[in-house]
Amino acid sequence: DTGVSQDPRHKITKRGQNVTFRCDPISEHNRLYWYRQTLGQGPEFLTYFQNEAQLEKSRLLSDRFSAERPKGSFSTLEIQRTEQGDSAMYLCASSEGANIEQFFGPGTRLTVL
Amino acid sequence: EDQVTQSPEALRLQEGESSSLNCSYTVSGLRGLFWYRQDPGKGPEFLFTLYSAGEEKEKERLKATLTKKESFLHITAPKPEDSATYLCAVEDSSASKIIFGSGTRLSIRP
Numbered sequence: 001d002t003g004v005s006q007d008p009r010h011k012i013t014k015r016g017q018n019v020t021f022r023c024d025p026i027s028e029h030n031r032l033y034w035y036r037q038t039l040g041q042g043p044e045f046l047t048y049f050q051n052e053a054q055l056e057k058s059r060l061l062s063d064r065f066s067a068e069r070p071k072g073s074f075s076t077l078e079i080q081r082t083e084q085g086d087s088a089m090y091l092c093a094s095s096e097g098a099n100i101e102q103f104f105g106p107g108t109r110l111t112v113l
Numbered sequence: 114e115d116q117v118t119q120s121p122e123a124l125r126l127q128e129g130e131s132s133s134l135n136c137s138y139t140v141s142g143l144r145g146l147f148w149y150r151q152d153p154g155k156g157p158e159f160l161f162t163l164y165s166a167g168e169e170k171e172k173e174r175l176k177a178t179l180t181k182k183e184s185f186l187h188i189t190a191p192k193p194e195d196s197a198t199y200l201c202a203v204e205d206s207s208a209s210k211i212i213f214g215s216g217t218r219l220s221i222r223p
Contacts, residue, residue, distance in 0.1 A: 042213030
């Protein structure tokens with residue numbers, strides 16, 4: 001078990017472009033979470049999946065953001081028409097069953113020019 | 114509304130100088146309080162979960178305690194490798210998401 005993995009680790013894009021990030025949770029973890037973290041702040045919740053069902057979305061998640069978790073395994077987070085304010089670290093975490101501890105991946109650092 | 118406040122924002126200690134980090138929280142019902150360590154450019158690393166007031170957990174030089182309104186992370190005789198940002202977070206019993214504080218940046222001088 002290698003932990004939560006995220007790809008890519010870094011992404012630089014121009015304003016207006018679309019980007020997609022991937023998260024592979026710890027195997028057999030049925031819950032998967034996406035967070036956004038800006039410099040000097042703690043992670044902010046974006047959305048949460050239990051298996052393939054997206055159960056909760058933050059008000060921070062504008063219509064330009066969409067997340068999927070087909071087949072309840074890996075997840076993708078897509079940002080359309082990126083803006084400079086989208087620059088941040090995007091973190092993925094997973095947890096197992098009734099356990100509430102969340103284990104985080106290394107994050108994807110997004111820079112929008 | 115759930116809220117987590119950490120203090121101080123930054124703390125510089127000499128190697129071997131023990132201290133405590135504070136996390137004050139407001140939730141309607143606490144499912145769990147978490148402490149994470151985060152190194153620059155990396156994801157948070159899980160340290161502890163505390164479930165109820167009076168509970169304590171230890172790991173190496175770290176000890177976490179919990180009351181009904183706050184948690185403390187005590188660091189005893191720290192070493193330079195303990196330098197990191199320490200994040201506190203809570204999960205409300207009515208939700209499945211974690212609310213994080215802004216963290217305490219801890220720097221240990223050799």
